[in-house]
Amino acid sequence: NAGVTQTPKFRVLKTGQSMTLLCAQDMNHEYMYWYRQDPGMGLRLIHYSVGEGTTAKGEVPDGYNVSRLKKQNFLLGLESAAPSQTSVYFCASSYNHPPGNSPLHFGNGTRLTVT
Amino acid sequence: LAKTTQPISMDSYEGQEVNITCSHNNIATNDYITWYQQFPSQGPRFIIQGYKTKVTNEVASLFIPADRKSSTLSLPRVSLSDTAVYYCLVGDTMDSSYKLIFGSGTRLLVRP
Numbered sequence: 001n002a003g004v005t006q007t008p009k010f011r012v013l014k015t016g017q018s019m020t021l022l023c024a025q026d027m028n029h030e031y032m033y034w035y036r037q038d039p040g041m042g043l044r045l046i047h048y049s050v051g052e053g054t055t056a057k058g059e060v061p062d063g064y065n066v067s068r069l070k071k072q073n074f075l076l077g078l079e080s081a082a083p084s085q086t087s088v089y090f091c092a093s094s095y096n097h098p099p100g101n102s103p104l105h106f107g108n109g110t111r112l113t114v115t
Numbered sequence: 116l117a118k119t120t121q122p123i124s125m126d127s128y129e130g131q132e133v134n135i136t137c138s139h140n141n142i143a144t145n146d147y148i149t150w151y152q153q154f155p156s157q158g159p160r161f162i163i164q165g166y167k168t169k170v171t172n173e174v175a176s177l178f179i180p181a182d183r184k185s186s187t188l189s190l191p192r193v194s195l196s197d198t199a200v201y202y203c204l205v206g207d208t209m210d211s212s213y214k215l216i217f218g219s220g221t222r223l224l225v226r227p
Contacts, residue, residue, distance in 0.1 A: 042202065043217040090158050103149060106158025
């Protein structure tokens, strides 16, 4: 039972490079989320999706794009990486829209460094 | 943008009861309050969830007053393995796009 799987676990980019972070869940959850976590900042929501083919902006969406082509996958893209995007990225999923009796299930994160 | 407010850090000793309070003045009528635990290099993990009054499970209790503008996570008889960051999560009614806001987190250190 894998739950939420994030790939890659680590990545180093140079400023201006692009990359895609992949999140996969095997729980048949409708909702998926991307968060970033920086020291002293807690978790901040980047984008989220309420179902296949849908996406919506979160708290800090600038510089990121997302896609939800398949229900089980949620991709986070950085078109032109900047040092300010150095962070740990967490993907999460839920059966329904939390916190209404539907807890979030998190992956173990992707540590991204932009030099 | 409304946020939750928690103490930045707390210290305790093994065997003590620890209470962590979260303030959420703009909680929506239908929102639940959920607490998560996070260890280093891991994603947050669900601990407990409640709507009002008191909820208890095998690891914690959650106390919510009648006005629901705050909640208290209670960890009975903590051990060293309870050292972690604890977050509370509620919906944000200040923004019509319904952005989920985590609290700043409380770093709990349990000492021997």
